[in-house]
Every structure is written in C-alpha cells, then in structure tokens.
Amino acid sequence: MPTEEEIFEALDERHTEEIRRKLWDSRVDIAGLGGLGSNIAVMLARAGVGHLHLVDFDVIDLTNINRQYYFIRQLGMPKTEAISEILHDINPYIDIKTENVKITPENYSKIFGGAMILVEAFDSAANKAMLVNAAMEQTPETKIVSGVGLAGYMDSNLIRTRKISDNFILCGDGVNGLESGHHLMAPRVSICAGHQANAVLQLLIEGGKNIR
Amino acid sequence: MVTINGKEVSGHTGSSILDYLTQSGYDPAKVAVECDGGVIPRKDYADKVIRDGEIIEIVSFVGGG
Numbered sequence: 001m002p003t004e005e006e007i008f009e010a011l012d013e014r015h016t017e018e019i020r021r022k023l024w025d026s027r028v029d030i031a032g033l034g035g036l037g038s039n040i041a042v043m044l045a046r047a048g049v050g051h052l053h054l055v056d057f058d059v060i061d062l063t064n065i066n067r068q069y070y071f072i073r074q075l076g077m078p079k080t081e082a083i084s085e086i087l088h089d090i091n092p093y094i095d096i097k098t099e100n101v102k103i104t105p106e107n108y109s110k111i112f113g114g115a116m117i118l119v120e121a122f123d124s125a126a127n128k129a130m131l132v133n134a135a136m137e138q139t140p141e142t143k144i145v146s147g148v149g150l151a152g153y154m155d156s157n158l159i160r161t162r163k164i165s166d167n168f169i170l171c172g173d174g175v176n177g178l179e180s181g182h183h184l185m186a187p188r189v190s191i192c193a194g195h196q197a198n199a200v201l202q203l204l205i206e207g208g209k210n211i212r
Numbered sequence: 213m214v215t216i217n218g219k220e221v222s223g224h225t226g227s228s229i230l231d232y233l234t235q236s237g238y239d240p241a242k243v244a245v246e247c248d249g250g251v252i253p254r255k256d257y258a259d260k261v262i263r264d265g266e267i268i269e270i271v272s273f274v275g276g277g
Binding site: 034058148 | 221246269275276277
C-alpha cells in the first residue's frame with residue numbers, strides 16, 4: 001500500500017503541487033450516486049479531491065450495472081457503501097462522509113448546509129428540480145453543478161457545459177431525457193459525468209472563471 | 213418586452229410566472245426559474261408578476277442520471 005506521501009508525489013507529478021494541495025483541501029458534495037454520481041465521485045477521487053460528502057438512499061440493482069461505476073460483487077449493497085469501497089481503492093486517504101437518506105426540501109439544509117459545491121446527480125426530473133430549487137433558495141452561496149439531458153446514444157457533442165448564473169452550472173444536452181423515450185447508456189452518462197466533474201475542477205482550481 | 217431564455221418576447225408582462233409556465237407547456241414541478249440573476253422561489257410562482265425589461269431564465273429538467 002503506498003503511503004499518503006507517495007500518492008501526493010504521484011499527483012504532484014501529474015497535476016503540480018499547487019493544484020494537488022488545492023484539491024486535497026477541497027470538499028465536494030454529491031447528491032445521488034447512480035450513473036452520474038458514481039462516475040463523478042470516481043473522477044474527483046482520481047483528481048485528488050480530499051473531502052467527499054456522498055448522499056444516496058438506494059442499493060445496487062442489476063439494472064444499474066449498464067452505466068453505474070459498480071460491480072456484480074456489490075449487488076444489494078447500499079450505493080454509499082459500495083462507492084466508498086471503490087474510492088478507497090483509488091485513494092485510501094480520502095476523507096469520505098456518506099449519508100443513506102432520501103433528500104427532501106425539508107432535510108436539505110441539514111444535509112447540505114455549508115456545501116461550497118453541490119453536484120446534482122439524481123435520476124428523475126422532479127428530483128433534479130427539487131434539489132436545484134432547494135439549493136438556490138436555502139443555500140444561495142452554494143455552487144450547483146447539475147446534469148440534464150444525457151439519455152440515448154445520439155451525438156455526443158450535443159452535451160455541453162454552460163453557466164446559467166454565477167452559482168448554477170448546467171451540463172448535458174438539456175433535452176434528451178427518459179421522457180422522450182430514450183434509455184440510459186454508459187457513454188453519454190459518462191460524458192455528462194465528465195462535464196460535471198470537470199466543471200467542479202474548474203470551480204475548485206480557478207473559481208470557475210472560464211465557465212461560460 | 214422581456215427576455216426569456218435569451219429571446220426577447222412581448223405580450224407576457226403582467227402575467228404570473230405560473231401562468232407563463234403552464235401556457236408555454238412547462239411542468240412547474242420540473243423547472244428552476246431565475247429572474248435578473250436571482251432564483252424565484254417555487255412558492256412564489258403564482259404571485260411573481262413578469263415586469264417589462266426583466267431577464268428570465270427557465271431551466272427545464274429531464275430525467276436520467
């Protein structure tokens with residue numbers, strides 16, 4: 001097992017010491033650990049984000065395996081537990097806090113109060129809207145990175161990142177959802193997850209000044 | 213004249229956000245609405261009246277994650 005110092009040296013070699021320190025001191029909150037959330041958590045762990053707060057109430061089902069970052073051996077496990085296992089395999093020294101709870105407008109601020117960056121990674125449109133509205137109304141200083149429009153297997157290049165307002169960044173194609181009869185498949189889900197994870201890095205490293 | 217999702221439109225000043233959403237085919241439970249850069253709380257959709265010159269951004273959510 002490499003020491004924490006050895007992992008830091010490897011990250012310094014890849015990303016520079018300045019960026020490694022910044023990311024290691026950062027906290028990111030993720031709501032939902034399905035196709036978007038599990039992939040985003042893995043990317044942020046690989047990038048060296050030091051503190052992750054991960055929230056989901058669900059357990060892993062066989063129909064999740066087509067796109068979510070889980071394995072057959074983890075079927076039936078709570079997603080919070082399974083993702084912690086995976087993230088600790090990537091970096092054993094990450095500080096991971098998990099909560100197995102269904103998020104509502106009523107418990108939102110108890111769970112995410114103080115969040116600097118909140119990643120919206122839910123599945124249903126109504127839950128996405130609920131979370132984004134709760135965040136904007138209850139913790140207006142929190143920066144939200146939401147994923148909308150990633151279903152199907154049409155043009156990858158329709159998926160993009162755009163700033164709606166200073167604290168609200170939207171990733172995805174904006175239109176192709178489950179409602180339009182599309183199914184969720186690994187590539188476009190992962191592309192959108194990549195956009196969201198990269199927007200988080202842009203926010204953490206340079207305050208998001210290059211997100212338009 | 214108001215700007216909604218980047219387009220200048222007329223004929224909506226005086227309507228509530230809720231009226232605009234339902235007339236335009238949005239599901240109010242699946243959107244987030246900002247006016248001049250600030251969120252409009254969901255409970256205010258029926259009361260918030262659209263005024264001349266406002267810049268409104270409606271984000272419509274679709275499922276999948």
